[in-house]
Amino acid sequence: MDKKREEQLNEILALFYFAYRTFTKEPDRILEQHGIQRVHHRILFFVARNQGLSVNELLKTLEISKQALHTPMRQLIEMGYIKSEPAKYDRRVRELRLTEKGQKLESQLSNVQRSKMNEIFKEVGSKNEEVWKEIMKKIIDNE
């Protein structure tokens, strides 16, 4: 790989890092006002996106331990953002859902990010939205 291409790729790595960092800043600021952290946002986001998912599914999605989930999850339940109810098909399984209050907070947190992306994709067009998604998927499919 020649020097010039290497520096182009370095710019790309730096863009990825700075973009991700910028992207989480505003939600982090809002979270702080509520006395909670980024994990809480992730939990709210994935529960919102997949209402009724189980604790185990959430753990697999987040790739953290049961013990690491425990404290923030308990806080979200105690603060009334999330409700956890036994599944009908198997009462050992807890189905997680947002309360109305939880939906409001999740909206407030993620809308910053959704609006930003929506605005950008409106500028660059839906074909380029698909391009961006395709590239991100290729990064994830890492075999």
Next chain:
Amino acid sequence: MDKKREEQLNEILALFYFAYRTFTKEPDRILEQHGIQRVHHRILFFVARNQGLSVNELLKTLEISKQALHTPMRQLIEMGYIKSEPAKYDRRVRELRLTEKGQKLESQLSNVQRSKMNEIFKEVGSKNEEVWKEIMKKIIDNE
């Protein structure tokens, strides 16, 4: 914003999160073998990309405190990956550079990411590389 668009945007947020997480996994694995962490990679990356930059410039780039940089930087210097020398124009300023050993480690760490991105952009074409960069820049320019 309608429900359908909201879910499309949720997919985008999830892709961003998963892509970033996947992207750092392999470097993290290599770092662990050397008994160091992700901050060390960031330091090596930005010093590599901008040889001779000052401690202060690095701090501004990373957006961490002097005290947070201190320990990993001292380790990198002690392990012989980075050298820190007074600048000619102002001897208070330390110019940071990679040693040969440091260049090897930085290559090993970042080449995983550079190769992956290079491969993907070879598949999707250089026009789409520019599209991806443009979108990431728009995320960063957050005014």
Next chain:
DNA sequence: ACATATAGGTCAATATTGTTGACCTATATG
């Protein structure tokens, strides 16, 4: 019916990575 597996909850000990505050040295500059 009972042994075993699974889903989930919780406490404790520890590690890592960051913060702020305080204070030090060396060098530059008005």
Next chain:
DNA sequence: CATATAGGTCAACAATATTGACCTATATGT
């Protein structure tokens, strides 16, 4: 020569994760 700047370092603390151990409740195969 007073003051500002660049950088280094220690200490106290917070947050976020890990692993290990152990608990309850429920489901399932024999």
